[in-house]
Amino acid sequence: MTEKSTGLDARIGVDLGTLRLDAALTVAPRRTLAVLGPNGAGKTTLLRALAGLVPLRHGQITLDGTVLDEPASGRYVPPERRDAGYVFQDYLLFPHLSAVDNVAFGPRVRHRTRRGPARAAALEWLARLGLAEFAHLRPAALSGGQAQRVALARALAPGPGMLLLDEPLSALDAGTRLEVRAEIRALLPTLDVPVVMVTHDPVDALTLADEVAVLEGGRVVQRGEPAEVITRPRTPYVARLAGLNLYPGTAANGTVTLGPTAGGDPRTAGAGGGGGLPGAPVHGALRVAPNAPPGAVLVALRPAEVGVHLREPPPETRVNVLTGPVVSVEALGDQVRVLVASTPAVRAEIPAARLGLLRLVRGTPVWLTVHEDALDVYPSDGATM
Incomplete structure:
Protein backbone atom coordinates (compact mmCIF):
# COMPACT_ATOMS: atom_id res chain seq x y z
CA MET A 1 0.00 0.00 0.00
CA THR A 231 -6.24 43.36 -1.20
CA ARG A 232 -4.60 43.72 2.23
CA PRO A 233 -0.89 44.18 1.54
CA ARG A 234 1.55 44.32 4.43
CA THR A 235 4.58 45.70 2.65
CA PRO A 236 5.20 48.48 0.12
CA TYR A 237 6.26 45.90 -2.47
CA VAL A 238 2.93 44.06 -2.32
CA ALA A 239 0.98 47.31 -2.32
CA ARG A 240 2.89 48.39 -5.41
CA LEU A 241 1.88 45.18 -7.17
CA ALA A 242 -1.72 45.73 -6.15
CA GLY A 243 -1.65 49.37 -7.24
CA LEU A 244 -2.72 50.54 -3.79
CA ASN A 245 -1.76 53.44 -1.56
CA LEU A 246 -0.56 51.97 1.73
CA TYR A 247 0.16 53.83 4.97
CA PRO A 248 1.21 52.64 8.45
CA GLY A 249 -0.18 54.37 11.48
CA THR A 250 -1.95 54.18 14.81
CA ALA A 251 -5.75 54.17 15.01
CA ALA A 252 -7.79 55.63 17.86
CA ASN A 253 -11.29 57.12 18.03
CA GLY A 254 -11.92 57.08 14.28
CA THR A 255 -8.59 58.67 13.32
CA VAL A 256 -5.35 57.12 12.07
CA THR A 257 -2.23 59.11 12.91
CA LEU A 258 0.23 58.18 10.21
CA GLY A 259 3.78 57.09 10.93
CA PRO A 260 5.85 53.91 11.17
CA THR A 261 4.38 50.82 12.79
CA ALA A 262 6.17 49.43 15.82
CA GLY A 263 9.63 48.32 14.79
CA GLY A 264 9.10 49.65 11.28
CA ASP A 265 10.97 52.06 9.10
CA PRO A 266 10.06 55.75 9.48
CA ARG A 267 10.52 56.20 5.74
CA THR A 268 7.44 56.05 3.60
CA ALA A 269 5.33 53.05 2.84
CA GLY A 270 3.46 55.34 0.55
CA ALA A 271 6.24 55.60 -2.02
CA GLY A 272 6.71 51.87 -2.10
CA GLY A 273 3.03 51.17 -1.80
CA GLY A 274 1.76 53.08 -4.77
CA GLY A 275 1.04 56.34 -2.98
CA GLY A 276 3.80 58.64 -1.82
CA LEU A 277 7.05 60.32 -2.66
CA PRO A 278 10.27 58.31 -2.83
CA GLY A 279 12.22 58.79 0.37
CA ALA A 280 9.59 60.99 2.04
CA PRO A 281 8.41 60.13 5.58
CA VAL A 282 4.79 59.19 6.09
CA HIS A 283 2.96 61.73 8.22
CA GLY A 284 -0.44 63.33 8.62
CA ALA A 285 -3.77 61.87 9.76
CA LEU A 286 -6.81 60.31 8.14
CA ARG A 287 -10.38 60.12 9.38
CA VAL A 288 -11.54 56.52 9.15
CA ALA A 289 -14.70 54.54 9.89
CA PRO A 290 -15.60 54.46 13.62
CA ASN A 291 -15.31 50.65 13.72
CA ALA A 292 -11.65 50.69 12.60
CA PRO A 293 -9.48 48.46 14.83
CA PRO A 294 -7.48 50.43 17.41
CA GLY A 295 -3.71 50.32 17.71
CA ALA A 296 -1.04 49.74 15.06
CA VAL A 297 -2.71 49.47 11.66
CA LEU A 298 -2.18 49.64 7.93
CA VAL A 299 -4.44 51.79 5.76
CA ALA A 300 -4.98 50.74 2.14
CA LEU A 301 -6.58 53.01 -0.43
CA ARG A 302 -7.44 52.27 -4.04
CA PRO A 303 -6.36 55.14 -6.33
CA ALA A 304 -9.72 55.00 -8.12
CA GLU A 305 -11.44 55.91 -4.82
CA VAL A 306 -9.71 59.30 -4.71
CA GLY A 307 -11.54 62.37 -6.04
CA VAL A 308 -9.39 65.01 -7.76
CA HIS A 309 -10.50 68.67 -7.89
CA LEU A 310 -9.03 71.98 -9.06
CA ARG A 311 -10.81 73.93 -6.29
CA GLU A 312 -11.28 73.24 -2.64
CA PRO A 313 -14.52 71.26 -2.26
CA PRO A 314 -17.11 72.15 0.40
CA PRO A 315 -16.65 70.26 3.67
CA GLU A 316 -18.53 66.97 3.92
CA THR A 317 -19.09 64.66 6.86
CA ARG A 318 -16.85 61.57 6.79
CA VAL A 319 -14.74 62.87 3.89
CA ASN A 320 -11.00 63.57 4.13
CA VAL A 321 -9.81 66.58 2.14
CA LEU A 322 -6.12 66.70 1.22
CA THR A 323 -4.25 69.20 -0.93
CA GLY A 324 -0.90 69.48 -2.67
CA PRO A 325 0.79 69.91 -6.04
CA VAL A 326 0.79 67.30 -8.80
CA VAL A 327 4.13 65.49 -8.97
CA SER A 328 3.57 63.23 -11.97
CA VAL A 329 0.92 62.13 -14.46
CA GLU A 330 1.11 58.64 -15.97
CA ALA A 331 -1.15 57.11 -18.63
CA LEU A 332 -2.54 53.62 -17.90
CA GLY A 333 -4.71 52.70 -20.86
CA ASP A 334 -7.94 54.64 -20.58
CA GLN A 335 -7.02 55.71 -17.04
CA VAL A 336 -4.44 58.19 -15.74
CA ARG A 337 -2.46 57.82 -12.51
CA VAL A 338 -1.75 61.12 -10.76
CA LEU A 339 0.78 61.41 -7.93
CA VAL A 340 0.06 64.30 -5.55
CA ALA A 341 2.41 65.61 -2.85
CA SER A 342 -0.35 65.97 -0.28
CA THR A 343 -0.09 64.99 3.39
CA PRO A 344 0.03 62.04 3.13
CA ALA A 345 1.14 61.77 -0.48
CA VAL A 346 -1.46 59.98 -2.61
CA ARG A 347 -1.74 58.35 -6.00
CA ALA A 348 -5.14 58.93 -7.58
CA GLU A 349 -6.59 57.35 -10.71
CA ILE A 350 -8.93 59.22 -13.02
CA PRO A 351 -10.37 58.56 -16.51
CA ALA A 352 -8.29 59.97 -19.36
CA ALA A 353 -11.30 62.05 -20.41
CA ARG A 354 -11.28 63.78 -17.01
CA LEU A 355 -7.60 64.63 -17.42
CA GLY A 356 -8.62 66.54 -20.53
CA LEU A 357 -10.92 68.66 -18.37
CA LEU A 358 -8.53 69.15 -15.47
CA ARG A 359 -5.43 69.66 -17.67
CA LEU A 360 -3.11 68.55 -14.90
CA VAL A 361 0.64 69.03 -15.21
CA ARG A 362 3.50 68.88 -12.75
CA GLY A 363 3.00 71.60 -10.15
CA THR A 364 -0.77 72.03 -10.60
CA PRO A 365 -2.33 72.52 -7.14
CA VAL A 366 -5.21 70.09 -6.52
CA TRP A 367 -7.55 69.01 -3.75
CA LEU A 368 -8.26 65.35 -3.07
CA THR A 369 -11.34 63.85 -1.43
CA VAL A 370 -11.32 60.43 0.22
CA HIS A 371 -14.41 59.02 1.93
CA GLU A 372 -13.89 57.21 5.23
CA ASP A 373 -15.43 54.03 3.84
CA ALA A 374 -12.87 53.95 1.01
CA LEU A 375 -10.07 53.39 3.54
CA ASP A 376 -9.44 49.73 4.42
CA VAL A 377 -7.96 49.71 7.92
CA TYR A 378 -6.52 46.47 9.35
CA PRO A 379 -4.07 45.47 12.10
CA SER A 380 -0.46 45.71 11.02
CA ASP A 381 0.60 42.57 12.94
CA GLY A 382 4.09 43.98 13.11
CA ALA A 383 4.38 44.48 9.37
CA THR A 384 7.65 46.15 8.45
CA MET A 385 7.08 49.44 6.69
Whole structure:
Protein backbone atom coordinates (compact mmCIF):
# COMPACT_ATOMS: atom_id res chain seq x y z
CA MET A 1 0.00 0.00 0.00
CA THR A 2 1.32 3.41 -0.94
CA GLU A 3 1.76 5.76 1.98
CA LYS A 4 -0.50 8.78 1.98
CA SER A 5 1.22 11.90 0.71
CA THR A 6 1.67 14.44 3.48
CA GLY A 7 3.23 17.16 1.37
CA LEU A 8 6.16 19.47 1.80
CA ASP A 9 7.37 20.98 5.09
CA ALA A 10 10.52 23.09 4.97
CA ARG A 11 12.56 25.63 6.86
CA ILE A 12 15.14 26.83 4.37
CA GLY A 13 18.27 28.50 5.70
CA VAL A 14 20.87 29.40 3.08
CA ASP A 15 23.75 31.88 3.13
CA LEU A 16 24.75 32.71 -0.43
CA GLY A 17 26.91 35.79 -0.96
CA THR A 18 25.00 38.73 0.48
CA LEU A 19 21.74 36.75 0.58
CA ARG A 20 20.61 35.41 3.94
CA LEU A 21 17.63 33.19 3.19
CA ASP A 22 15.53 32.00 6.14
CA ALA A 23 12.06 30.98 5.00
CA ALA A 24 9.54 28.48 6.30
CA LEU A 25 6.89 26.97 4.06
CA THR A 26 4.42 24.11 4.03
CA VAL A 27 2.51 22.93 0.97
CA ALA A 28 -0.08 20.15 0.99
CA PRO A 29 -0.64 17.76 -1.93
CA ARG A 30 -2.87 19.21 -4.69
CA ARG A 31 -2.00 22.71 -3.50
CA THR A 32 0.08 25.32 -5.29
CA LEU A 33 2.13 27.90 -3.41
CA ALA A 34 3.35 30.89 -5.42
CA VAL A 35 6.44 32.59 -4.03
CA LEU A 36 6.32 36.20 -5.11
CA GLY A 37 9.01 38.79 -4.55
CA PRO A 38 11.33 41.38 -6.07
CA ASN A 39 14.61 40.55 -7.79
CA GLY A 40 17.22 39.43 -5.31
CA ALA A 41 14.69 38.35 -2.68
CA GLY A 42 15.87 34.72 -2.80
CA LYS A 43 13.04 33.15 -4.80
CA THR A 44 15.14 31.01 -7.14
CA THR A 45 17.58 30.13 -4.36
CA LEU A 46 14.63 28.84 -2.33
CA LEU A 47 13.52 26.66 -5.24
CA ARG A 48 17.03 25.36 -5.87
CA ALA A 49 17.37 24.49 -2.18
CA LEU A 50 14.18 22.42 -2.37
CA ALA A 51 15.59 20.61 -5.40
CA GLY A 52 18.89 19.94 -3.65
CA LEU A 53 20.93 22.14 -5.99
CA VAL A 54 21.81 24.43 -3.07
CA PRO A 55 22.46 22.62 0.26
CA LEU A 56 20.97 24.10 3.41
CA ARG A 57 23.13 25.93 5.91
CA HIS A 58 20.48 25.37 8.54
CA GLY A 59 16.86 24.17 8.73
CA GLN A 60 15.17 21.10 7.32
CA ILE A 61 13.31 19.93 4.19
CA THR A 62 10.81 17.11 4.57
CA LEU A 63 8.72 15.61 1.76
CA ASP A 64 5.98 13.11 2.64
CA GLY A 65 7.66 12.47 5.97
CA THR A 66 11.11 11.82 4.50
CA VAL A 67 13.92 14.20 5.46
CA LEU A 68 15.71 15.42 2.35
CA ASP A 69 18.11 17.92 3.90
CA GLU A 70 18.98 18.54 7.54
CA PRO A 71 22.42 19.95 8.30
CA ALA A 72 22.06 19.31 12.04
CA SER A 73 21.88 15.54 11.47
CA GLY A 74 24.06 15.41 8.38
CA ARG A 75 21.17 14.15 6.25
CA TYR A 76 21.32 15.23 2.61
CA VAL A 77 19.58 13.61 -0.35
CA PRO A 78 21.19 14.64 -3.68
CA PRO A 79 19.06 16.16 -6.45
CA GLU A 80 18.89 13.01 -8.58
CA ARG A 81 17.33 11.07 -5.70
CA ARG A 82 15.11 13.84 -4.36
CA ASP A 83 11.91 13.03 -6.28
CA ALA A 84 11.43 16.62 -7.43
CA GLY A 85 10.18 17.68 -10.84
CA TYR A 86 11.85 20.96 -11.80
CA VAL A 87 10.80 23.24 -14.67
CA PHE A 88 13.61 25.72 -15.22
CA GLN A 89 13.03 29.28 -16.37
CA ASP A 90 14.77 28.60 -19.69
CA TYR A 91 13.44 24.99 -19.85
CA LEU A 92 16.90 23.36 -20.43
CA LEU A 93 15.55 20.78 -22.86
CA PHE A 94 18.11 18.44 -24.41
CA PRO A 95 18.65 19.95 -27.88
CA HIS A 96 19.68 16.65 -29.53
CA LEU A 97 16.56 14.76 -28.38
CA SER A 98 13.01 14.89 -29.74
CA ALA A 99 10.19 16.11 -27.54
CA VAL A 100 9.11 12.55 -26.74
CA ASP A 101 12.65 11.48 -25.84
CA ASN A 102 13.09 14.57 -23.67
CA VAL A 103 9.99 13.58 -21.72
CA ALA A 104 10.97 9.89 -21.62
CA PHE A 105 14.39 10.77 -20.18
CA GLY A 106 13.14 11.05 -16.59
CA PRO A 107 11.41 7.66 -16.33
CA ARG A 108 14.36 5.95 -18.07
CA VAL A 109 16.95 7.45 -15.72
CA ARG A 110 15.02 7.66 -12.46
CA HIS A 111 13.07 4.41 -12.65
CA ARG A 112 15.19 2.41 -15.11
CA THR A 113 12.13 2.13 -17.33
CA ARG A 114 12.83 0.52 -20.69
CA ARG A 115 12.81 2.74 -23.75
CA GLY A 116 9.51 1.50 -25.18
CA PRO A 117 7.37 1.92 -22.02
CA ALA A 118 9.12 5.22 -21.21
CA ARG A 119 8.31 6.64 -24.64
CA ALA A 120 4.71 5.40 -24.37
CA ALA A 121 4.31 7.20 -21.03
CA ALA A 122 5.94 10.29 -22.53
CA LEU A 123 3.50 10.28 -25.43
CA GLU A 124 0.61 10.18 -22.94
CA TRP A 125 1.94 13.29 -21.20
CA LEU A 126 2.49 15.10 -24.48
CA ALA A 127 -1.04 14.26 -25.57
CA ARG A 128 -2.38 15.47 -22.23
CA LEU A 129 -0.67 18.81 -22.84
CA GLY A 130 -1.82 19.04 -26.46
CA LEU A 131 1.55 18.22 -27.99
CA ALA A 132 1.06 14.76 -29.50
CA GLU A 133 1.64 15.99 -33.06
CA PHE A 134 4.93 17.62 -32.07
CA ALA A 135 6.42 14.58 -30.31
CA HIS A 136 8.98 13.96 -33.08
CA LEU A 137 10.33 17.53 -33.13
CA ARG A 138 13.51 18.68 -31.46
CA PRO A 139 13.47 21.77 -29.19
CA ALA A 140 14.82 24.10 -31.90
CA ALA A 141 11.71 23.40 -33.99
CA LEU A 142 9.27 24.14 -31.15
CA SER A 143 7.65 27.46 -30.29
CA GLY A 144 8.20 28.96 -26.84
CA GLY A 145 4.84 27.74 -25.60
CA GLN A 146 5.43 24.25 -26.96
CA ALA A 147 8.89 24.07 -25.38
CA GLN A 148 7.47 25.20 -22.06
CA ARG A 149 4.87 22.43 -22.11
CA VAL A 150 7.48 19.82 -23.10
CA ALA A 151 9.56 20.93 -20.10
CA LEU A 152 6.51 20.59 -17.88
CA ALA A 153 5.76 17.11 -19.26
CA ARG A 154 9.38 16.09 -18.69
CA ALA A 155 9.18 17.20 -15.05
CA LEU A 156 5.94 15.28 -14.49
CA ALA A 157 6.66 12.08 -16.41
CA PRO A 158 8.71 10.36 -13.63
CA GLY A 159 5.84 10.90 -11.14
CA PRO A 160 7.64 13.32 -8.79
CA GLY A 161 6.75 13.89 -5.16
CA MET A 162 6.77 17.66 -5.68
CA LEU A 163 6.75 20.01 -8.63
CA LEU A 164 8.96 23.12 -8.72
CA LEU A 165 8.29 25.86 -11.29
CA ASP A 166 10.81 28.65 -11.81
CA GLU A 167 9.17 31.63 -13.56
CA PRO A 168 7.26 29.20 -15.79
CA LEU A 169 5.75 31.82 -18.12
CA SER A 170 8.35 34.60 -18.14
CA ALA A 171 9.94 33.61 -21.46
CA LEU A 172 6.65 33.61 -23.37
CA ASP A 173 5.08 36.42 -25.36
CA ALA A 174 1.84 37.92 -24.07
CA GLY A 175 -0.51 35.92 -26.29
CA THR A 176 1.20 32.58 -25.67
CA ARG A 177 1.37 33.32 -21.96
CA LEU A 178 -2.43 33.61 -21.77
CA GLU A 179 -2.85 30.26 -23.52
CA VAL A 180 -0.25 28.37 -21.50
CA ARG A 181 -1.40 29.95 -18.23
CA ALA A 182 -4.90 28.58 -18.84
CA GLU A 183 -3.51 25.10 -19.56
CA ILE A 184 -1.38 25.09 -16.40
CA ARG A 185 -4.32 26.37 -14.37
CA ALA A 186 -6.37 23.37 -15.51
CA LEU A 187 -3.52 20.92 -14.88
CA LEU A 188 -2.31 21.88 -11.40
CA PRO A 189 -5.37 20.77 -9.39
CA THR A 190 -5.13 17.29 -10.94
CA LEU A 191 -1.62 16.71 -9.60
CA ASP A 192 -1.52 14.83 -6.29
CA VAL A 193 1.69 16.59 -5.23
CA PRO A 194 2.65 19.92 -3.65
CA VAL A 195 3.62 22.56 -6.18
CA VAL A 196 5.93 25.51 -5.49
CA MET A 197 6.13 28.21 -8.15
CA VAL A 198 8.36 31.27 -7.98
CA THR A 199 7.40 34.31 -10.00
CA HIS A 200 7.66 38.08 -10.15
CA ASP A 201 4.36 38.31 -12.06
CA PRO A 202 1.36 38.90 -9.78
CA VAL A 203 -1.02 37.69 -12.50
CA ASP A 204 0.64 34.27 -12.50
CA ALA A 205 0.48 34.14 -8.70
CA LEU A 206 -3.15 35.24 -8.51
CA THR A 207 -4.42 32.91 -11.23
CA LEU A 208 -2.35 29.76 -10.67
CA ALA A 209 -1.82 29.54 -6.90
CA ASP A 210 -3.95 28.47 -3.96
CA GLU A 211 -1.70 30.47 -1.64
CA VAL A 212 0.85 33.22 -2.07
CA ALA A 213 3.98 33.74 0.00
CA VAL A 214 5.77 37.08 -0.41
CA LEU A 215 9.54 36.82 -0.05
CA GLU A 216 11.57 39.97 0.59
CA GLY A 217 15.18 40.09 1.71
CA GLY A 218 15.22 36.34 2.28
CA ARG A 219 12.19 36.36 4.62
CA VAL A 220 8.53 35.52 4.11
CA VAL A 221 6.82 38.81 4.99
CA GLN A 222 3.25 37.86 4.07
CA ARG A 223 1.35 34.69 3.25
CA GLY A 224 -2.27 33.92 2.53
CA GLU A 225 -4.86 33.30 -0.14
CA PRO A 226 -4.18 35.38 -3.26
CA ALA A 227 -7.18 37.69 -2.81
CA GLU A 228 -6.26 38.37 0.83
CA VAL A 229 -2.62 39.16 0.03
CA ILE A 230 -3.38 41.47 -2.86
CA THR A 231 -6.24 43.36 -1.20
CA ARG A 232 -4.60 43.72 2.23
CA PRO A 233 -0.89 44.18 1.54
CA ARG A 234 1.55 44.32 4.43
CA THR A 235 4.58 45.70 2.65
CA PRO A 236 5.20 48.48 0.12
CA TYR A 237 6.26 45.90 -2.47
CA VAL A 238 2.93 44.06 -2.32
CA ALA A 239 0.98 47.31 -2.32
CA ARG A 240 2.89 48.39 -5.41
CA LEU A 241 1.88 45.18 -7.17
CA ALA A 242 -1.72 45.73 -6.15
CA GLY A 243 -1.65 49.37 -7.24
CA LEU A 244 -2.72 50.54 -3.79
CA ASN A 245 -1.76 53.44 -1.56
CA LEU A 246 -0.56 51.97 1.73
CA TYR A 247 0.16 53.83 4.97
CA PRO A 248 1.21 52.64 8.45
CA GLY A 249 -0.18 54.37 11.48
CA THR A 250 -1.95 54.18 14.81
CA ALA A 251 -5.75 54.17 15.01
CA ALA A 252 -7.79 55.63 17.86
CA ASN A 253 -11.29 57.12 18.03
CA GLY A 254 -11.92 57.08 14.28
CA THR A 255 -8.59 58.67 13.32
CA VAL A 256 -5.35 57.12 12.07
CA THR A 257 -2.23 59.11 12.91
CA LEU A 258 0.23 58.18 10.21
CA GLY A 259 3.78 57.09 10.93
CA PRO A 260 5.85 53.91 11.17
CA THR A 261 4.38 50.82 12.79
CA ALA A 262 6.17 49.43 15.82
CA GLY A 263 9.63 48.32 14.79
CA GLY A 264 9.10 49.65 11.28
CA ASP A 265 10.97 52.06 9.10
CA PRO A 266 10.06 55.75 9.48
CA ARG A 267 10.52 56.20 5.74
CA THR A 268 7.44 56.05 3.60
CA ALA A 269 5.33 53.05 2.84
CA GLY A 270 3.46 55.34 0.55
CA ALA A 271 6.24 55.60 -2.02
CA GLY A 272 6.71 51.87 -2.10
CA GLY A 273 3.03 51.17 -1.80
CA GLY A 274 1.76 53.08 -4.77
CA GLY A 275 1.04 56.34 -2.98
CA GLY A 276 3.80 58.64 -1.82
CA LEU A 277 7.05 60.32 -2.66
CA PRO A 278 10.27 58.31 -2.83
CA GLY A 279 12.22 58.79 0.37
CA ALA A 280 9.59 60.99 2.04
CA PRO A 281 8.41 60.13 5.58
CA VAL A 282 4.79 59.19 6.09
CA HIS A 283 2.96 61.73 8.22
CA GLY A 284 -0.44 63.33 8.62
CA ALA A 285 -3.77 61.87 9.76
CA LEU A 286 -6.81 60.31 8.14
CA ARG A 287 -10.38 60.12 9.38
CA VAL A 288 -11.54 56.52 9.15
CA ALA A 289 -14.70 54.54 9.89
CA PRO A 290 -15.60 54.46 13.62
CA ASN A 291 -15.31 50.65 13.72
CA ALA A 292 -11.65 50.69 12.60
CA PRO A 293 -9.48 48.46 14.83
CA PRO A 294 -7.48 50.43 17.41
CA GLY A 295 -3.71 50.32 17.71
CA ALA A 296 -1.04 49.74 15.06
CA VAL A 297 -2.71 49.47 11.66
CA LEU A 298 -2.18 49.64 7.93
CA VAL A 299 -4.44 51.79 5.76
CA ALA A 300 -4.98 50.74 2.14
CA LEU A 301 -6.58 53.01 -0.43
CA ARG A 302 -7.44 52.27 -4.04
CA PRO A 303 -6.36 55.14 -6.33
CA ALA A 304 -9.72 55.00 -8.12
CA GLU A 305 -11.44 55.91 -4.82
CA VAL A 306 -9.71 59.30 -4.71
CA GLY A 307 -11.54 62.37 -6.04
CA VAL A 308 -9.39 65.01 -7.76
CA HIS A 309 -10.50 68.67 -7.89
CA LEU A 310 -9.03 71.98 -9.06
CA ARG A 311 -10.81 73.93 -6.29
CA GLU A 312 -11.28 73.24 -2.64
CA PRO A 313 -14.52 71.26 -2.26
CA PRO A 314 -17.11 72.15 0.40
CA PRO A 315 -16.65 70.26 3.67
CA GLU A 316 -18.53 66.97 3.92
CA THR A 317 -19.09 64.66 6.86
CA ARG A 318 -16.85 61.57 6.79
CA VAL A 319 -14.74 62.87 3.89
CA ASN A 320 -11.00 63.57 4.13
CA VAL A 321 -9.81 66.58 2.14
CA LEU A 322 -6.12 66.70 1.22
CA THR A 323 -4.25 69.20 -0.93
CA GLY A 324 -0.90 69.48 -2.67
CA PRO A 325 0.79 69.91 -6.04
CA VAL A 326 0.79 67.30 -8.80
CA VAL A 327 4.13 65.49 -8.97
CA SER A 328 3.57 63.23 -11.97
CA VAL A 329 0.92 62.13 -14.46
CA GLU A 330 1.11 58.64 -15.97
CA ALA A 331 -1.15 57.11 -18.63
CA LEU A 332 -2.54 53.62 -17.90
CA GLY A 333 -4.71 52.70 -20.86
CA ASP A 334 -7.94 54.64 -20.58
CA GLN A 335 -7.02 55.71 -17.04
CA VAL A 336 -4.44 58.19 -15.74
CA ARG A 337 -2.46 57.82 -12.51
CA VAL A 338 -1.75 61.12 -10.76
CA LEU A 339 0.78 61.41 -7.93
CA VAL A 340 0.06 64.30 -5.55
CA ALA A 341 2.41 65.61 -2.85
CA SER A 342 -0.35 65.97 -0.28
CA THR A 343 -0.09 64.99 3.39
CA PRO A 344 0.03 62.04 3.13
CA ALA A 345 1.14 61.77 -0.48
CA VAL A 346 -1.46 59.98 -2.61
CA ARG A 347 -1.74 58.35 -6.00
CA ALA A 348 -5.14 58.93 -7.58
CA GLU A 349 -6.59 57.35 -10.71
CA ILE A 350 -8.93 59.22 -13.02
CA PRO A 351 -10.37 58.56 -16.51
CA ALA A 352 -8.29 59.97 -19.36
CA ALA A 353 -11.30 62.05 -20.41
CA ARG A 354 -11.28 63.78 -17.01
CA LEU A 355 -7.60 64.63 -17.42
CA GLY A 356 -8.62 66.54 -20.53
CA LEU A 357 -10.92 68.66 -18.37
CA LEU A 358 -8.53 69.15 -15.47
CA ARG A 359 -5.43 69.66 -17.67
CA LEU A 360 -3.11 68.55 -14.90
CA VAL A 361 0.64 69.03 -15.21
CA ARG A 362 3.50 68.88 -12.75
CA GLY A 363 3.00 71.60 -10.15
CA THR A 364 -0.77 72.03 -10.60
CA PRO A 365 -2.33 72.52 -7.14
CA VAL A 366 -5.21 70.09 -6.52
CA TRP A 367 -7.55 69.01 -3.75
CA LEU A 368 -8.26 65.35 -3.07
CA THR A 369 -11.34 63.85 -1.43
CA VAL A 370 -11.32 60.43 0.22
CA HIS A 371 -14.41 59.02 1.93
CA GLU A 372 -13.89 57.21 5.23
CA ASP A 373 -15.43 54.03 3.84
CA ALA A 374 -12.87 53.95 1.01
CA LEU A 375 -10.07 53.39 3.54
CA ASP A 376 -9.44 49.73 4.42
CA VAL A 377 -7.96 49.71 7.92
CA TYR A 378 -6.52 46.47 9.35
CA PRO A 379 -4.07 45.47 12.10
CA SER A 380 -0.46 45.71 11.02
CA ASP A 381 0.60 42.57 12.94
CA GLY A 382 4.09 43.98 13.11
CA ALA A 383 4.38 44.48 9.37
CA THR A 384 7.65 46.15 8.45
CA MET A 385 7.08 49.44 6.69
